[in-house]
Amino acid sequence: MAFQLHPRLQQDCIILGNLPLCKVLMIKEDIGPWLILVPRITDLKEIHHMTEAQQIQFIQESSAVAQLLEDNFTPDKINIGALGNLVPQLHIHHIARFTTDCAWPGPVWGNTNGVIREQSAQTSLVYLLRDKLDAISGFKR
Template sequence: MFTLHPRLAADTVVLGDFPLSQLLLMNDASYPWLILVPRRADIREVHELSDADQLQLIRESSWVSERLALQLQATKMNVANLGNMVPQLHWHVIARFEGDPAWPKPVWGQLPAEPYTDEELLETLHILKSALPVDGRIGLNWAL
């Protein structure tokens, strides 16, 4: 049975579900940072997913990346799968901008996370809902 890793649960806000993945918002207001977590038990690596699930993960991450890049006019989209700290398979999708706090370096380990204030979180959710509308083609269902 799928359960979200405790570290991911502590560091994120659950936004909704795709057919395969749970969509999370990293609680760091420094970057528009989403995470996709396939809802499959005991999966650590992409190659452990079925072929169909691998393709679906690519579809979901590509859709999120494209929509965020367009909505936010990002300089670069960073999509990564590390798993060094959290073994559960999860994909980071981060909109990057020249001049953001870590630019041009990776976001990991550069600065402490800046948690969203309640107002910032509401504004960010509004922006994300505009960028990532409910879409029958991709199957995003918002939890909020």
């Protein structure tokens, strides 16, 4: 069976492109920027289920995305986490957090207002992030 993105991720996110291992998504909600990496491995639920080489590749991609968020948005903190309680497909959140965001200092899960970014701001952020992701080795739109 070929890799398929979970329907909830398709609904809640915009696909920015692919790194060598992971699909890169952006949450539509007006917080962050909030990116998600989804390893393109069928039926994958946990990081420790990947091969050692895949784990190393994932850490490289995760670190590059975190660095991109830090360099371009100057957040107060970057939250990285994998829960998977509602979406069992392995997906790892990378969230630029600010002391001024609606969930600070708590976790974003269950603490945001659910407001979707306005379309013009959404489009601008997508273009900016894709432009910055282009600098990461192996990124393809």
